[in-house]
Amino acid sequence: MSTANEVTKPGRSASVYSELETSRLNVSPPLPSVLKSSFRVIHGPKTSATGNPDEIAKHFPNLFGQPSVSLKSGGSLPQQSLKIGIVLSGGQAPGGHNVISGIYDYFRNRTQGSTMYGFIGGPVGIMKCNYVKLTEEFIYPYRNQGGFDMICSGRDKIETPEQFQQARETAKKLDLDGIVVIGGDDSNTNACLLAENFRANNLKTRVIGCPKTIDGDLKCKEVPTSFGFDTACKIYSEMIGNLMVDARSTGKYYHFVRLMGRAASHITLECALQTHPNIAIIGEEVAAQKQTLKSVTSYIANIICKRADAGYSYGIVLVPEGLVRQLIAELNEILAHDVVDQKGAWKKKLRSQSHELFEILPQAIQEQLLLERDPHGNVQVVAKIETEKMLIQMVECELEKRKKDGRYKKNFKAQPHFFGYEGRCGLPSIFDSNYCYALGYGAAALIHSGKTGLISSVGNLGAPVEDWTVGGTALTSLMGVERRQGKFKPVVKKAMVELEGAPFKKFASMRDEWSLKNRYINPGPVQFMGPASDCHQDHSGAINSLALSMPLSLTPCYHRKRHTPAAALTTTLCHIHHRNCYHTAAITATFTIVNTNQTTVDSATTITVNTTPPPPPLPLSQSIFGPCLFKGYGLMTIKKAALPAAEVDRERRSAGQEWSWRRHLVHGVGVGAGTWIGNGGP
Numbered sequence: 001m002s003t004a005n006e007v008t009k010p011g012r013s014a015s016v017y018s019e020l021e022t023s024r025l026n027v028s029p030p031l032p033s034v035l036k037s038s039f040r041v042i043h044g045p046k047t048s049a050t051g052n053p054d055e056i057a058k059h060f061p062n063l064f065g066q067p068s069v070s071l072k073s074g075g076s077l078p079q080q081s082l083k084i085g086i087v088l089s090g091g092q093a094p095g096g097h098n099v100i101s102g103i104y105d106y107f108r109n110r111t112q113g114s115t116m117y118g119f120i121g122g123p124v125g126i127m128k129c130n131y132v133k134l135t136e137e138f139i140y141p142y143r144n145q146g147g148f149d150m151i152c153s154g155r156d157k158i159e160t161p162e163q164f165q166q167a168r169e170t171a172k173k174l175d176l177d178g179i180v181v182i183g184g185d186d187s188n189t190n191a192c193l194l195a196e197n198f199r200a201n202n203l204k205t206r207v208i209g210c211p212k213t214i215d216g217d218l219k220c221k222e223v224p225t226s227f228g229f230d231t232a233c234k235i236y237s238e239m240i241g242n243l244m245v246d247a248r249s250t251g252k253y254y255h256f257v258r259l260m261g262r263a264a265s266h267i268t269l270e271c272a273l274q275t276h277p278n279i280a281i282i283g284e285e286v287a288a289q290k291q292t293l294k295s296v297t298s299y300i301a302n303i304i305c306k307r308a309d310a311g312y313s314y315g316i317v318l319v320p321e322g323l324v325r326q327l328i329a330e331l332n333e334i335l336a337h338d339v340v341d342q343k344g345a346w347k348k349k350l351r352s353q354s355h356e357l358f359e360i361l362p363q364a365i366q367e368q369l370l371l372e373r374d375p376h377g378n379v380q381v382v383a384k385i386e387t388e389k390m391l392i393q394m395v396e397c398e399l400e401k402r403k404k405d406g407r408y409k410k411n412f413k414a415q416p417h418f419f420g421y422e423g424r425c426g427l428p429s430i431f432d433s434n435y436c437y438a439l440g441y442g443a444a445a446l447i448h449s450g451k452t453g454l455i456s457s458v459g460n461l462g463a464p465v466e467d468w469t470v471g472g473t474a475l476t477s478l479m480g481v482e483r484r485q486g487k488f489k490p491v492v493k494k495a496m497v498e499l500e501g502a503p504f505k506k507f508a509s510m511r512d513e514w515s516l517k518n519r520y521i522n523p524g525p526v527q528f529m530g531p532a533s534d535c536h537q538d539h540s541g542a543i544n545s546l547a548l549s550m551p552l553s554l555t556p557c558y559h560r561k562r563h564t565p566a567a568a569l570t571t572t573l574c575h576i577h578h579r580n581c582y583h584t585a586a587i588t589a590t591f592t593i594v595n596t597n598q599t600t601v602d603s604a605t606t607i608t609v610n611t612t613p614p615p616p617p618l619p620l621s622q623s624i625f626g627p628c629l630f631k632g633y634g635l636m637t638i639k640k641a642a643l644p645a646a647e648v649d650r651e652r653r654s655a656g657q658e659w660s661w662r663r664h665l666v667h668g669v670g671v672g673a674g675t676w677i678g679n680g681g682p
Contacts, residue, residue: 004173007120009132011150012141024144024427024528029098029437032458032468033073035106040075041449043067050493051480059490060192060476062199063453068222069446070471077448081113082177084447085131085170088153089122089183089190093212093228094428095436097142097150099182102440104139110448117174122154123190127166129173144433146231147425157190164197171198171205178206178447180440184213184226185492188455192475192492195453206452208443209475214423216266217494222457222473227439231432232260232423233267234526237274239419240316241522244275247314248518253415254304256317258388260420265320265497272507276519278315279303280511282504283322284497292356293324297394303515304395305402308410310516321420323387388416429526430534434465442470 014025044067049056057064084107086100100118107114116134119125132138132151142150158167171179181191188209195207211218211225214232219225236259243255257277261267265283272280279300286296300317307315347355358366392414402408428436435458443456454472461468480493497504513519527533 004129004170005131007130007132009120009151011138012145014141017141020528021145021427024433025141027144027433029102029144029434030465031441032438032470033466034071034470035438035441035445037073038076039071039073039445041451042070042072044069047474047477049476049479055481055488056476056479056490060196060453063192063196063474064476066453066474066476068457068471068473068477069449069451069454070469071442071445077110079111081115082107082111082448083115083117083175084444085117085119085126085174085176085179086134086151087119087123087126087179087181088148088151089181089187090153090155090212091184091214092148092153092424093214093226094146094231094424094426095227095432096148096153096182096212097139097145098428098433098436099180099210099212099227099440099443100134100150101139101143102437102442103180103444104134104136104440106441106444106448108136110444117176118151121152122156123158123187124154124156125151126170126179127156127158127163129166129170131174144428146427157186158194159190164194167194168198168201168203171203176205178208178452180208180210180443180447182210182212184211184215185218185494187212188218188475189479189490189492191455192453192479192490195475199452206447206450208446208451208472209455210439210443211455211457214267215261215264216270217262217264217496218492219495220473220478222459222471223455223478224459224461225435227432227436228424228428229266229270230435231426231429231526233270233274234429234523235423235426236267236419237271237523238525239422240271240275240277240318241520241524243417244277244316244518244520245522247316248520251312251314252411253413254315254317255415255417256319256388256392257417257419258319258321258386260418260423261320261322262494263322263496264494265322266495268318268320269497269503269507272318272511273503274523275316275521276510276514277318278307278515278518280318280507281320281323282497282499282507283320285499285504286323288499293394296323297391297398300391300395301398301402301408304399304412305408306516308408312518313410313413316520317388317391319388319391321385321387324385386416386418388418392416426526427528430528431461435461438465438468438470442472445470446472 014022017025046065046067048065053064084103086103088096104116107116117131118134120130120132125131139150158164170176179191179194181187181194183191188211191207191209198205198207210227211223212228213226214228216226216229216233240257243257247253247255259267259271263283265281268280269282271277281296285291304315307313347358350358395414396412399408399412438458439456442458446454446456451472453475455475455478457471457473459469459471475492478492479490481488482491482493483489484491523532
């Protein structure tokens with residue numbers, strides 16, 4: 001039996017924050033309009049499951065089939081105070097603190113007198129009833145900050161009858177009305193099991209999940225992305241971009257970069273689209289084409305040889321950590337029942353392809369694959385399996401063979417890198433900060449509405465925040481059955497890279513050019529001000545938004561270090577030329593400067609274009625923009641406005657005027673002084 005144990009946990013001290021941390025601390029994330037006032041709950045149709053619905057129904061008799069819901073303006077909810085528990089589960093992801101802040105602010109504003117508990121150290125905090133009371137003073141230093149250290153996380157699972165009993169005791173002792181589980185696919189599976197158990201035992205405690213993982217593999221139509229993915233990919237892309245500059249500067253190293261992501265290759269694909277490496281291996285493609293590690297090695301060696309013939313002895317290779325996932329899956333299954341013996345009898349149970357792969361692996365890699373399992377039954381810390389070093393060794397051997405028969409005449413030097421933990425706790429991007437706050441607010445709204453067994457869902461993410469949609473998706477609808485530790489278990493299914501999807505096809509159409517030509521892009525650090533600050537990077541989903549500020553001073557740059565409007569516009573668009581998305585609607589815009597001496601603008605208007613022929617010139621008092629031609633579709637606005645921080649994070653002032661260019665746009669190349677040609681979307 002657990003005993004309630006309120007923990008006195010020292011919090012952060014904002015007095016030692018950097019200037020950037022302090023500036024982010026004092027930003028209030030915007031809310032979707034539906035969450036700004038009273039709302040009502042709209043129920044959708046009955047749901048099923050992603051796979052094995054009959055089996056899922058057996059495991060969740062009280063939850064299976066319940067509808068997903070959406071929130072719409074209007075209606076009212078009771079104002080009684082509530083008691084809510086919050087737990088962080090699994091690995092860290094940027095933005096988790098804003099989920100907690102959103103939950104706290106909702107109940108503080110909507111149900112005065114409510115109490116919030118943060119369970120310490122993950123699910124074990126629920127089982128042992130270790131918690132800290134969440135107050136405004138305690139939460140404040142964590143707002144818009146990275147990390148999970150407010151209450152810390154853990155990878156424990158609530159799965160045995162005794163553990164479920166402990167969780168029920170905690171819920172009763174604290175008189176909890178609800179628990180919010182902030183986690184990935186396995187953690188949300190656990191949240192669903194907990195919700196089912198509570199309902200089966202007639203507890204009033206509702207359970208709501210929030211989609212967390214930098215891996216990007218927890219998503220569906222209703223949950224467009226998991227939080228943390230945007231920030232992590234931007235952090236990794238910056239580091240990859242730095243390596244590209246280094247490789248080109250020294251001219252003698254191939255950098256093999258393994259990227260975190262578990263079985264899915266979303267991070268590798270996203271970073272490839274942002275940076276344009278010479279080689280990027282996508283694990284799902286390797287599996288679908290039944291490629292062997294030898295064929296992957298040959299593919300890498302072929303490109304290295306071709307680059308050598310072109311005079312390049314350097315390059316960038318991106319490798320997903322889940323490259324050998326099929327072998328790992330078989331090992332998980334076999335070692336759930338068998339013990340590793342020196343004679344290797346267990347190896348006979350491997351498929352021939354997996355057995356061949358295992359035998360050619362370096363001894364150190366073999367040993368890593370035979371480590372103990374984690375609580376979810378998987379290889380202990382997949383991130384520690386050094387796939388990049390394995391590939392370097394195999395490529396070295398292949399190139400040595402080619403040297404002997406004259407097919408390769410250069411020297412191969414490689415540097416291994418692993419980018420993983422660096423991306424989990426960075427300052428969340430503006431997108432993740434806003435997204436997480438909305439997820440938390442939405443989760444609180446679902447609990448307040450009496451819902452359980454749902455995952456907080458925020459959609460329409462390509463639109464301004466106020467137009468985002470909010471609701472809850474039935475967790476059972478995301479589930480299927482998988483083998484874990486040698487047994488069939490219900491799990492929230494991972495979303496893998498879709499080889500027929502537009503993001504992969506875009507990558508596949510460009511990788512041959514990247515392999516032999518250095519189309520490197522260095523995106524730089526995550527931006528919190530200026531042109532790239534509000535650009536959500538997710539080429540792996542239909543989420544693309546951009547907010548740009550444009551100074552309109554026409555004074556030449558050599559006088560006041562400012563660009564002309566056309567040059568400034570082109571320069572700003574060139575800032576985002578690396579954001580090669582899959583949208584293919586062609587858009588051509590030509591801007592002509594009429595009066596190069598104009599320094600002020602008296603009036604402006606908004607134009608919306610989604611058809612041809614072209615619209616008339618902008619009705620400015622002294623037109624500085626000439627005719628504009630748009631082909632394709634989309635929305636473009638050029639307007640004079642004092643925009644809130646939610647729309648433009650850095651206000652650029654020129655001659656007392658504030659302007660913004662806002663467009664769902666992810667790819668542009670400047671041509672000449674005032675022409676931009678690019679791909680628009682969506």
